[in-house]
Amino acid sequence: MxxxxxxxxxxxxxxxxxxxxxxxxxxxxxxxxxxxxxxxxxxxxxxxxxxxxxLFDKGTVTGLLVDGIASAPPTAGPLDAVADALDALGRTFFAEDRREFSGRRQAVLNANTELREREALKRIDLTASMIEALNRRGVPGLTARVAATLGTLAWEIAFDQWIGSDNSEGFGPLARRALDAVRAAGAEC
CATH class of the missing domain: 1.10.10.60 (Homeodomain-like)
Structure with a gap:
């Protein structure tokens, strides 16, 4: 080239x-x-x-999630704001043309301890950024922390499903369902 x-x-x-x-x-x-x-x-x-x-996005995913939380309707609750952010992420960053690359990337990360550690640190930063974005919306500290943590968990679940070879569904719907399942599981605890 x-x-x-x-x-x-x-x-x-x-x-x-x-x-x-x-x-x-x-x-x-x-x-x-x-x-x-x-x-x-x-x-x-x-x-x-x-x-x-x-192999990391230089803050693109974090920026999209933070912007998605900020642009959620003012009446949206904390988890609904996170769901809106996950939808935005699915429409832009996790578009269909990135699915194969994302699956290959994840396989490389899974095979290397140093890269898995880097990914874990990036997810911690992502959660912290979502907490800050929720705080800016007026969400109290503990509630923001719980919503961001559940959002990160839903993101991880949806991402694993999205890169799965037997799945053709978009990231956004998968993330919404994962967030609903996480919310329901929390209610049962």
Whole structure:
């Protein structure tokens, strides 16, 4: 690929995923990723601080969830605001054209302890960001924490279903159902 082609971060992520699948995460270098993407090492480091970050969204998911919570109707309760945010995430970030990449990415993450740890930290940050967004809507601290935590759990459940090979349903409906199931399970406790 020529260096002038657009979407360097996307090209780097695709190249990294291919190489991580072919050679393993530990056996892949930043230089190899950049070369596979048709870019330079310095271009890689303009977009990512290290190779661990190349498969993570640089805050895109968090931003979409926070914006979705903020734009929920003023009358929406905390979990309804989270549900609106999950819907927005499904319409944009988890569109159908990302399903195959997301499933492959998750398989690479699952195979590597360092990447699983990074993903866990990202989910903690995601939950904290949702708590802050709910607080800005006037939701009290404990309620915001519970709603954000349940939202993160619903997101994880829906994502696992969405990348499943036997599923063709969109992320948004899966997330809504997962949130309803989490809500119902909480009521039974």
């Amino acid at each position: 020529a260096r002038w082609q657009p979407d360097a971060p996307g090209r780097l992520a695709a190249a990294a995923l291919d190489l991580f699948e072919e050679n393993g995460y530990e056996n892949t270098t930043v230089i190899e990723i950049a070369e596979r993407a048709g870019l330079t090492k310095s271009t890689f480091f303009r977009h990512f601080p290290d190779k661990r970050e190349v």
